Amino acid sequence: MHPARRLWTVLEPLHAVVYFGADVRSAGKAIGLRGYWDTYFAFRAAPLGAVAAAPVTGLFAGFEPGMVGRSLPSAWSRASAETCLAARSAVSATALRAVGVSDEKCAKAVALLSSLEPAPTGRPLGAANAALPLPEDPVAALWQLATTVREHRGDGHVAALVTAGLSGLDALHLQVSAKGLDPDALRQVRGWTREQWAAARESLAERELLDADGLTMTGADVLESVEELTDAAAWQDGLAGVPVDDVVEVLAPAAFAVWDSGLLPEGNPIGVPRPA
Template identity: 40%
Template structure:
């Protein structure tokens, strides 16, 4: 039960720290190794597989819809063919091995295997996830059916995944309400300086520069982007409203955990995130406008 009011954006800050921990495996050589061992050698196929596997052997259309900002043709190049190479259960097991290796490498054996802080963070994050709801949240709902790992660092990663997908599913609802299509969402997010740099967004999402430029023109026509590719005042306001609406849709787990619990979980996750970043968890130049 909440013992004091939850500060504004406290849930968002907590999610941000946990999401870093969740996301480390996407850029990990351990994931590449484990997926290659079960026959999935293409990095894009590996990403689609590990994130979608909880939903079962779904179609390209389902992956495109739930992932939102990938070019449909890119998804169709790998899905559903990837399930013929490695069934979802095989992919999930490979992902768990990769996450285990990644966190041990980035955080250190003592942190992942024995630290009381990791166990405390896992307990808090799992408690927050108790209040997540599956309605209209397909990626969260699929992951919520998976068992909670016994090892504290894997339990923490599992809880971070639940909270990440819960917020992400809600964010897509906010994007739809704002009438932003996948490319417009990418371009406007990059313009905030907090999204992926254009070369990363294009390279990983399968879009072409022409797609990016066309989305920018549409945003300019709506008065959201200026001629230099910067957000206008209206664009800044829209992106702020999007995050506020996402916060509103995602408030339940953090209100359930309470202000003190959220503050403590954010503190613990921040320390672990700092270790991961210092260990080179992400490629240089991935975030920003350049």
């Protein structure tokens, strides 16, 4: 496995508590946000400031534009970006401690990741997160570093999709077939209508990326090329100095603790696999 993907596999579960933690919705509502999706879009976009819906739709890639527009920019009238940043950090650190992640291991991982210098070019979410000051709390600091790595990688993943001629909706279809996800559940959670979903699938079939049985060989090759380009770009754009073996060794117990807690679903929409 490419070292950039190994790093993502161990850091992504730690980052993902901000989506799946039991108290995330209540943390958003406590600062004035209306519910889960207000909280999701505001918490994730907060490093960019009080940004409008259109750029977030482009950066997040897989969401139906109207779904994003129902939360942004109106969410900023209920909770400032600064308030959202503080709330997401606090709820994520609490969630990690609740599953048994240790302060000592987090502090060690933070030191190992101190060489992280993600390149900002073409990486708006990664750069915005990298610019945030690290909290003194080692668990919150590790969560912020994990978030920077995943958003840096995610920016590159979107660029790789565009290079392959794929939209965010196209990518959802290919992932559904590749990973055996529930297509209707993913469609709904990303806000697409049945008509939009069906039209995108038909387009992919015309391009011979999908057929009646799912992902074609051509589709599988395209999907793998996207992942390989994502890994290569992440590595050359700032991750090559990270001691990946050491980080994985230190954080593997924390990642498994998140998985073992049941907090992160096996068939999760972000596509992170549970390590063997």
